Amino acid sequence: MHTNESGTSLQLRSLVKKSGELELSLVEVPVQVPKDNEVLVRIDASPINPSDIGLLFGAADMSAATAIETANGPVVTARVPERGLKAMAARLDMSMPVGNEGAGLVVGSGASAAARQLLGKTVAVLGGAMYSQYRCVPVEQCLLLPDGATAVEGASSFVNPLTALGMVETMRAEGHKALVHTAAASNLGQMLNRICLQDGIDLVNIVRSQEQENLLRKIGAKYICNSDADNFMPSLTDALAATGATIAFDAIGGGKLAGQILSGMEVAANRNAKEYSRYGSTTFKQVYIYGSLDMRPTEFIRDFGMTWGMGGWLLFPFLQKAGPATVERLKQRVAAELKTTFASHYTKEVSLAEALQPDAIAAYGKRSTGEKYLIVPSKGLVGQ
C-alpha cells in the first residue's frame, strides 16, 4: 500500500474543550486495514463545504483565532462563547474528524469482488473524516468516477450534487411543480440552475447582489430576484405567479426571508382567486430551511393563510427516505454529468497544514458565495 513509511495518516481534528477553547490540529492516526467490503482511499481532494464549517469551527469566534507551529503542523486555538458551548454539550472534549466528502485513488481493498474491482481506480467518497490522508470506507459509500475524471473534478460529487438533485426530487415527491432557491448564486445554486434548465423546471433564484444576479443571468437563469433591491417583494411575487413555485429551499435561515417567500406565494396564489377565503388560499406552501448563513432568529408575519409549512431539510435524512434505488439513480447522474452539470470551482487548493493557516481560515470562514477552498490531503505524502 502507498501509505507513508510509519503506516500512519495525518487527520485534521476539531476539539472543543469544556473550558471553552476550540483547538484545530493535525493528528497522526493509524492507517486502517480494509475489511471485506471496504476500500482504502488516498484522499487527493476534499472540499470545505458550508456544512463542514459548522463542525470545524464549533461556534468559536474565529476572528480572534491564534495559530502556533508544531511538528505536526499548525495548532489553531479560539474561544467559544458560553451560549455556543451549551448547544455543543455532546461533543465537548471529543476530538472530532471533519470533512464530509472527497475523492482519491483506491490503494487497498478488502476481499470482496466489489472492493477489489475498485483497486487502482479514482473514486468519490462520502462519509466524514475526509480531511485525512487515508480513509477506509465501505464500497457503497464510493462513486466510481468516469474514465479521465480526476480526484479534483470528483471531490464534490456528493454533498452539492445530491443536495441539488434532492431538492428537485423533494419538489416532485411533495407535489410541487417549480421551486425557489436562496443564496442562489452559490456553487450549489449554479448546479441547481443547470439541473432545472436541463429538466425543464422553473426555478426562482433569490440573490443578494447585482454581481450574483449577473452570474446567474450568464448561465441561463430566467427568474432572479435580488433581496436587497427596492422592488424585491413585487418582483418575487411576479416570479412566483409566473412559475407557480410553491416550495422553497432556503440557505439563509435567519431574518425575514423565509416568511417573505411564503407571503409572496400566498399573494401569487390569490391573484386568480375567485372567492374570499378567510383562512387564506388553499394552496400548500412550503419553505425548507437547509442552511444558516444568517444566524439571527427567523421571524415572520403570518399573513399567508393557514396552508403552509416551514421545516428543516438535510441531505442525509432525505437520502434515507428516498431509498437505495433513488440514491443510485442520482449518483449515476452525478457521475455521467460530472464535468458539466455538476462541475465545481474552487478559489484555492491547500494542504491539510495550509488549511489551518489564519489567512486561509479567514477566507473560507466567510462562507461567502465564490470563496470555496479545496483541501488536498495527499499533498506532502511520501511519493507525491
Added chain:
Amino acid sequence: MHTNESGTSLQLRSLVKKSGELELSLVEVPVQVPKDNEVLVRIDASPINPSDIGLLFGAADMSAATAIETANGPVVTARVPERGLKAMAARLDMSMPVGNEGAGLVVGSGASAAARQLLGKTVAVLGGAMYSQYRCVPVEQCLLLPDGATAVEGASSFVNPLTALGMVETMRAEGHKALVHTAAASNLGQMLNRICLQDGIDLVNIVRSQEQENLLRKIGAKYICNSDADNFMPSLTDALAATGATIAFDAIGGGKLAGQILSGMEVAANRNAKEYSRYGSTTFKQVYIYGSLDMRPTEFIRDFGMTWGMGGWLLFPFLQKAGPATVERLKQRVAAELKTTFASHYTKEVSLAEALQPDAIAAYGKRSTGEKYLIVPSKGLVGQ
C-alpha cells in the same frame, strides 16, 4: 313550516366596505326551500367561536365601534385599518353571513328518506351562516343529537370537538405518542384534556396564568406549564422529556412560544443522546399553529437542530384529508359523549340583536378563555 309570517329569516351580516368601514347588521333573507337531500333547521343555538370572530370583525378596531338602532335591530360600524383592508381585498363590499356551527329543530325537509327521517329532530349543523333564524343544509352536514339533548347542549358539536379529536388523530397519523397544547385552559383545551385522560394519552398543557393552571388541575390535567412563570423552560422541558411529546398545537401563533416548544423538545430528545450529532437530534419535532391569539410576528432561534416542522393546521382541510369514514367515527363519538367529554359552557345567551350590542361585542371580542357567548337566533321568532 314554522317560519315567520313573511317567509323571511333574520341573518347577521358582516360587510367590509372599500372605504374601510365595517358594518355589522341584521338583514332579512328569504327562507329557502330544502332540496331533496336537505333539511331546513330553525337555529336555536350557535356559539361565537374564535374562528367566527375573524370573519365577524374583519380586522376592524372594535374598541371605537358605534351602534345605532334600526327597524331590523342594531347596525354597528367600525374602522378597518389600511393594512387590514389589503389582506381582505377578496371580501370588500361583499355582505358576509357568519357562524360556523349551530343546532336546532328540523322544521322542513326535502324528499329523500335521509332528510325526512330528521323532521322534528334536534340536530347540530356545520356550514357557515348559522347566525340566522333558519338555515337550509344538506343532510351530511347534520349530526342527529342523542335523545334528550337540547340545541344548547349540541350547539358546539363540531368546531371544538372535531378540532380536539383532530389533534389527537393528527398526532397518531404522524407517528407521535403524546402532544402539547397552548392556551390549554380554553373550552377546546378542556375537551382535549378529557379526551386524553379517557384515551390514556399524555398531554402537556401550556397556560398563561395561575388561575388557568388551577382550572386544569381540577379536571385532572397532569402536565401544566405556565409560560408566564420564571421556571417555564425547565418545567416545559421536564414535561416534554417525561411524556415524549413531539407534536404541539399552538393557538397563540405570535411571539416566541412556538419556537420555545421546539427548543424544549430538542433538549428533551438529546437528554439521553449517546452520540453528538452536529445537526441536532434525529427526533422529528412539529408545531402546528392553528390560531392567532397573539397577532405579533412569530420568532424563533433555530437551536433545535434540523429535524423539525412548523405549519398551519385547520379543521376543514384535516377533515377532508381524514376522509368520510374517520369523520363519521369522530362525529359519532361527539354525539355519544356530548354531555360529558364534549360539554361546552357559555357565559351568556343572547339574541341576534343582543349579539350586536356594544357591551356584548366588548365581552366576546376579547376572545379570552372563559368568555364564551351563545347566540340564540330563534329568540324573538313568532311562536317562540
